[in-house]
Amino acid sequence: MYNLYQTLPIDKIKTSGEVCVEVDCVIKEERIAFYLNGKKLLSVMSIPNEQDFHIIGFLISEGVLKHISAIQNITIAKDGKSVWIEAKIVEENLKNLFREKTLTSGCCVGVAGNLEGHIIEKFIHSAYKISIDEIFKHLQVFSHSSELFDKTGCVHKAMLVLENQILVSEDIGRHNAIDKVMGKAAMKGVDASNAVLFVSGRLSLEMVVKAVMHNIPVIVSKAAATYMGIKAAQETGVTLVGFARDNKANIYTHSGRILG
Template identity: 60%
Template structure:
């Protein structure tokens, strides 16, 4: 696959309130593309996202939706030369893929997402992980998360997702959509055969129900966000056994569910 840029320099006029003056500059912006996903030769969906880590994005999305049940079911992954199409051959769950075509739910995403996995096995599971983490370690992770988001500092236009795994391994992804960022980071982990059942997921965006369910599909026991969560997000985390932390910024954080994993 040829490398495809996702940054562009665009001229703009800057207005300054205090001095009531104007200036010209070149602004660095994100370029998003429509990426098509083909599964077993059939196009199933297109997403608007940054044209990077397209294979991980596709894998993460399909695993999160339960269309592909485990990474070992995938027999082939190919990204087109222009970076705008992903082709996957895999054993699939026919019931779950039919949900994608059946009744779609428009999610409360910054870039409107689509999901079909709100019913079924995900609502029946409970993550009983005995994982513990100290509050001091959480503060350290938040500090590292904030300092590592270079693309946001450059453009102000992306969400970030980071998986903190055992043995100090980290997986990171960024995208214009917060759902995309999570799918990408999970896809990267699964493509590298990394276990997410003892992972901590840090995200920059708000935590609505579908974000929690994505984590639940991969048995992630702890989610931390710099932003807010919704009432249904909290309810879903409580139901799935996920420790949910929001507003992790400015020297404070809110622990909403399953606080026993946090050691003071």
Template identity: 55%
Template structure:
């Protein structure tokens, strides 16, 4: 069992491509004929999260970065406010169970299991803790980037990974810090991928207040919630945005960018953070 204790320099353990995929035989129909070939599919598994000795939630995910996953999840749901709230973190040898001991209030723990609002993807919810924090939050930072920088980072982000190339079955999230350092995570669920990458940054004790988040998939309300909860001022996707996503971003100070391509992008809210070269 992999273990961490409070005060240690936490770092995430990544599994291999082999562990995240399974090779199978597929019968492909093409031009009136079947032909058999070997192919990779993603190996999704049920991961159990435990908090202070009680089962918290089960998520369908891949084994990679589950330490970061639970850290990002607990921060996103406002169960913990900083990494220092975690006293210990343990991962079972098979990678399917993650155990956290943390300093949390009884109210925060109770709210985790009630007042849940189902989101538009992956059956993930936003709990009462997150909603309460989100409702009164506004990102006022003047952090900005040149349009060429945003699109250049997008071009790099769009380059396929080995895991996506082999399976076509993962979402990806990347956080780029002010100095150009980036962290990246993949998962079968876009919410999982975002929580993982946020966890990775947090485990390295980096500042998210001057960063930009790149995601795959649509930019809906829950994507904005995650940005606000972690004070990330800019979020970008090559995909579409939703009305509720625009509304939330406008009200809470997030620069929302969709349909980002090689030479263009749509900036839906707080465009002052995008500087023309």
């Protein structure tokens, strides 16, 4: 396990106005280098865990990797800061990553190259349905803090609810957290076409595109949805649920999957 946080002394102001010195835990992000077929692909600011899931989820999200079976080998450096993957890829989508990059709206600015064109012409036809009660039950689980969040208060979470298991990943970036949990699902060989993705951040265009590329029919967040996120969800068949909290929620698109 790599070091995910650092302890250091800080001046803490109490509600009484008293100032005292305490030891605090802060998240320790690293520059993680991804290598694809012997060449450096990109570097990502991330916490050094689940790096193999991260690159797999990212490559599938971008359409560079079609299926987990295309992977021939994956290796993580001993210090956790480099990941090498050998795989059969879709060369055109790889070129798109570098032809015209788009800075995403992520909290840790991300880069995507395949936000337009054939990659989002997919349409999710899943007949999957879930009740409102089930959504709020899973939200209670999603709201449980982790040890890393308790120590640092500085991670986003992504949770994939499947028929007989729940997968969870965390990272400083909401995009990274989704890539990690989806890479984890791919590595486990699970079918995400009958699943719900719970995320801690706002529902923007690139978040929806990631779900579409992994065939996820429903996305739920406590946060808001953006106009482009809603538009993309409508056009790709994704059920988008935002402001899901306090037994209330907004269903922005394809509400037929949500049962009363």
